[in-house]
Amino acid sequence: MHAEMLVLQFSREVVDQPIIYRLVKDFDLEFNLLKAAINPRQEGLIVMELRGHPKDFRRGLKYLRDSGVKVRKVAGEVRRNEDRCYQCGTCTAVCPTGALHIERPSMAVAFEATRCSACELCCPTCPAHAMEVRLNRSAV
Amino acid sequence: MVANYQVNKTYQEINEKIKKGQAVVVTAEEIIDLVRRKGEAAAARTVDVVTTGTFSPMCSSGAIINFGHTKPPIKASRVWLNNVPAYAGLAAVDVYLGATEPTADDPLNKVYPGEFKYGGGHVIQDLVAGKAVHLVAEAYGTDCYPNKRVEKDITLKQLVNAVLFNPRNCYQNYNCAVNLSNRTIYTYMGPLRPRAGNANFCTAGQLSPLFNDPYYRTIGIGTRIFLGGAVGYVCFPGTQHNPAKPRGENGIPLGPAGTLMVLGDLKKMSPRHLVGVSLLGYGCSLTVGMGIPIPMLNEEIAHYCAVTDEQLLAPIVDYGHDYPAATGRILGQVSYAQLKSGKMTLDGQEIPTVPLSSLVRAREVAQLLKEWIEKGQFLLGEPVDMLPGSEEIHCVRTASRDS
Ligand code: SF4
Ligand code: SF4
Numbered sequence: 001m002h003a004e005m006l007v008l009q010f011s012r013e014v015v016d017q018p019i020i021y022r023l024v025k026d027f028d029l030e031f032n033l034l035k036a037a038i039n040p041r042q043e044g045l046i047v048m049e050l051r052g053h054p055k056d057f058r059r060g061l062k063y064l065r066d067s068g069v070k071v072r073k074v075a076g077e078v079r080r081n082e083d084r085c086y087q088c089g090t091c092t093a094v095c096p097t098g099a100l101h102i103e104r105p106s107m108a109v110a111f112e113a114t115r116c117s118a119c120e121l122c123c124p125t126c127p128a129h130a131m132e133v134r135l136n137r138s139a140v
Numbered sequence: 141m142v143a144n145y146q147v148n149k150t151y152q153e154i155n156e157k158i159k160k161g162q163a164v165v166v167t168a169e170e171i172i173d174l175v176r177r178k179g180e181a182a183a184a185r186t187v188d189v190v191t192t193g194t195f196s197p198m199c200s201s202g203a204i205i206n207f208g209h210t211k212p213p214i215k216a217s218r219v220w221l222n223n224v225p226a227y228a229g230l231a232a233v234d235v236y237l238g239a240t241e242p243t244a245d246d247p248l249n250k251v252y253p254g255e256f257k258y259g260g261g262h263v264i265q266d267l268v269a270g271k272a273v274h275l276v277a278e279a280y281g282t283d284c285y286p287n288k289r290v291e292k293d294i295t296l297k298q299l300v301n302a303v304l305f306n307p308r309n310c311y312q313n314y315n316c317a318v319n320l321s322n323r324t325i326y327t328y329m330g331p332l333r334p335r336a337g338n339a340n341f342c343t344a345g346q347l348s349p350l351f352n353d354p355y356y357r358t359i360g361i362g363t364r365i366f367l368g369g370a371v372g373y374v375c376f377p378g379t380q381h382n383p384a385k386p387r388g389e390n391g392i393p394l395g396p397a398g399t400l401m402v403l404g405d406l407k408k409m410s411p412r413h414l415v416g417v418s419l420l421g422y423g424c425s426l427t428v429g430m431g432i433p434i435p436m437l438n439e440e441i442a443h444y445c446a447v448t449d450e451q452l453l454a455p456i457v458d459y460g461h462d463y464p465a466a467t468g469r470i471l472g473q474v475s476y477a478q479l480k481s482g483k484m485t486l487d488g489q490e491i492p493t494v495p496l497s498s499l500v501r502a503r504e505v506a507q508l509l510k511e512w513i514e515k516g517q518f519l520l521g522e523p524v525d526m527l528p529g530s531e532e533i534h535c536v537r538t539a540s541r542d543s
Contacts, residue, residue, distance in 0.1 A: 086195065086415055086427065087500035090330045092492075093338045102482060107499035124255050125331055127197060127417035127427065127496075 003051035003133070005034075005074035010044035014068045020046075027060035028052055047074070076133040078118050080111040085130035091122040145438035147184040151522040154188045154435050158516055163188040165513045167506040168352045168434075168445055175446035184442040189513055189520065192349040193366075193431040193506030196342055196497035197417050199328065200308035200379065201426045202238040203264050203406055206301040207275060207294055209233055214287035216277035220244060221263045221294075228277070232285060236305075237263060239416075239426035249421060253326040259424025262416030264304070267296040268368070269411035302406035304368055304414070308378035310430055312350030312398035313454060316341045316474050316493075318486065321460030326421020330496050332459055336486055339456070340494045344502040345449045345476035349432040350398050352445045354391045356383070356530040358434050360523025365402065366431035366509040369413035372404025373521065374432075383529020388453060391444075394473065395455045398529060402430070413505070429501060431509040435520050449476035456486060 010019075015038060023029050029052035038044035052060065064071050087109045091100045099115035100122060102108070122131040157163040164187050166174060171190050175183045205221075209232065219228040219235045223243045226235040239261040248254050266273055272293040281288045296302055317340045319325050319332035326332075330340045345351065353359045363374040378399030385397035413429030434445055456471040457463055471486065478484045479493045512518035 086498050088195075088427075088498040089495040090340075093331050093333070093340060093494040102495070104480070104482065107480065107495065109500075124253075124418075124420050127419055127425075128415055129257075129418065 001051060002054040002057045003049055004057070005047070005049050005076065007072040007074060008046040008048070008064065009070035009072070010038065010046070011068055011070075012041060012043055015042065015044045016040060017067065019064065019067055019069060022063065023050070023060050027056045027063065029056055029060045076118050076120070078116050078120060078123065079113065079132055079134050081130045081132050084128045085109070085111075085126075086128055088127065091126050091131065094121040094125045096121065143438075143440070145440065146181040147436075147438045149184075149188070149435070149437050151435055151437075151520050155519045157188055158513055158519055161514070161516045163513055165189045165191060165510045167503070167510055168192045168347045169503070169506070171442070171445045172346065172448055175442055180439040180442040180446070183446070184436050184439040187436045187442070189436060190352065190434045190441075190445045191431055191506045191509040191513070192347055192352050192434065193429070193502040193504070193509065194310060194344045194348050194497065195413075195429045195499075195501035195505060196344075196427060197328070197419065197425040198306060198309045198428045199240050199423075199425045201264075201304070201306040201428055202236055202260060203267075204301070204303045204305050205235050205237060205299055207233050207235070207277070208298070208300045210287055210290050212287045213285045214277055214279045214290050215282055215285035216279050216290070218278040220276045222258070222266070222273050224258070224260050224263050226260075233277075233300075239264065240423050242424050253421025254423075255420060256418045256422070256424045259416070259418070261424050261426030264406070264426055265411050265414055265416035267302065268406060268409045268414055270295060270297070296407055299407075303403055304372070304406045304409060305403040306428065307401050308380060308399045309402050309428060310349055310378070310400045310432075311343070311396050312348075312354070313393050313452070314342050314396050315457040315463075316454040316479060317457055317459045317463075318471070318491065319460040320458045325460055326419075327459050327463075328419055328422045328425075329459060330494065331420060334460075336489060336491050338494050339474075339479070339484055339486070339491045340496055341454055341476070341479045342496040343454070343476070344497055344499055345452055345480060346447055347499070347502050347506055349430065350400070351392065351447055351452055353432075353434055353441075354387070354393065354444060354447075356398060356527040357441060357444070358437065358523070359400070359432055360526040360530065362521050362524040363432065364519065364521030365404075365433070366429070366505055366512070367402055367404040367409070368406070368429060369410030370404055370408035371518065372402050372430075374400050374523075375403050376401040377527045378402075381528060383527070388451075390447070390451055392447065392452055394453055395470075398527065413501075427498075429505045431505040433509060433513060433518070433520055449480060452476040454479065
């Protein structure tokens with residue numbers, strides 16, 4: 001399952017087309033609307049979270065772009081699920097900013113969200129799937 | 141073995157003290173200072189049990205499950221749990237679910253590095269967490285077992301039996317992995333950046349069970365242990381158990397040597413101490429929390445339990461070339477004190493070190509086991525047979541070390 005927060009800008013020409021309906025029906029994607037400003041025959045803007053199988057997701061994005069919708073990604077936010085993290089330290093092998101680091105002598109693995117660049121390198125690296133990408137709602 | 145010790149305790153004596161709630165228990169980290177201050181004999185006199193702990197991915201793990209006879213009965217020949225294949229070449233409804241088995245339709249490493257999001261280890265964790273797991277069983281049908289297909293949701297509670305049975309756990313020492321090639325590689329030792337960008341290691345060092353009993357003086361067949369949050373047992377030497385590996389002067393193996401085969405009732409275990417894991421580009425596994433108590437029979441045991449990270453050496457192995465080519469080459473030795481410090485040097489180059497084994501949770505395990513014993517809830521199991529390698533006579537001049 002892949003999820004991204006997207007800002008879609010619709011030109012006047014495409015605003016009346018059932019684009020979101022197609023995304024759901026043809027590409028099997030789910031969406032969660034966060035903001036929408038659409039008026040008939042005017043430019044429109046939608047902020048939404050789109051999720052689905054990575055392959056469907058890519059095809060869906062291509063469909064959007066091919067239809068003339070301008071698509072922009074909203075930066076995600078990486079957080080640690082403290083229940084899942086078992087403090088191993090594997091993630092420190094890939095974290096480029098030092099947001100994930102080991103405290104000594106306790107050997108506890110700290111996560112300093114303020115140092116995190118949301119590069120997501122830790123997400124597939126964490127054996128316990130503790131590093132989760134969330135959509136940064138404050139950036140919308 | 142004939143030896144004259146100043147301190148001589150038996151399992152029975154120690155168990156009597158445990159039952160009365162009078163046993164003195166310390167962890168394998170706490171004993172270090174005690175021996176340093178009081179000497180080995182005095183420490184052996186004071187302390188009754190030392191608890192060890194480890195918390196690492198242990199791939200050679202799995203569960204024996206009996207999912208109960210169905211109506212009509214089935215002699216299952218192919219079984220999936222949450223779409224993870226389990227081995228069904230056993231009697232009717234017995235299966236073995238291996239920790240590293242990925243979901244049947246996992247893309248594996250086709251999209252490299254594969255993420256291996258769900259597998260046997262995850263099923264085991266879901267089961268102990270009380271979650272329902274979807275079971276599909278197929279059979280060819282016989283006169284006595286006519287059923288050809290069963291599909292149902294099962295929970296751990298409903299299973300007739302569920303036994304965690306791990307053929308090879310608790311390695312005594314392990315490699316420190318680096319990658320001298322020019323590209324990032326993804327191994328069971330975690331991600332390794334090119335040109336020795338990081339060095340990964342995977343043991344709890346001075347807290348790790350077999351580092352504290354290098355000649356298997358007390359850990360043997362029948363030893364009662366902490367396994368996955370419940371009581372378990374050492375049932376045999378683990379696969380690839382090799383006590384003959386070269387050892388340092390202190391008797392500690394310089395590379396992977398002894399291993400343990402362990403089992404315990406999965407129904408009593410907890411998802412906190414059995415964690416299904418995905419190792420990027422490598423596969424699925426199960427992280428196992430294990431703790432082994434070491435009875436303080438004499439001062440020789442105190443001597444071994446007082447081992448420190450400075451005295452424990454891991455072989456440095458290149459997983460970029462040497463490991464996959466099985467050359468057996470070792471680049472050098474590094475102490476666990478160095479590895480835990482966060483950096484080491486290799487050929488003059490400073491390398492960040494990365495643990496894969498959770499020391500925080502290993503301490504938690506050793507502490508929990510200590511509390512169980514202090515409260516009289518956990519008695520020591522005297523081995524019915526010792527592990528290969530225990531017959532070795534290693535002379536330690538303990539008396540002279542006593543201060
Ligand atoms: S790799 Fe995952 S489980 Fe391990 S310390 Fe990092 S976030 Fe926690
Ligand atoms: S997202 Fe990137 S910067 Fe943030 S913790 Fe993970 S690896 Fe470090």
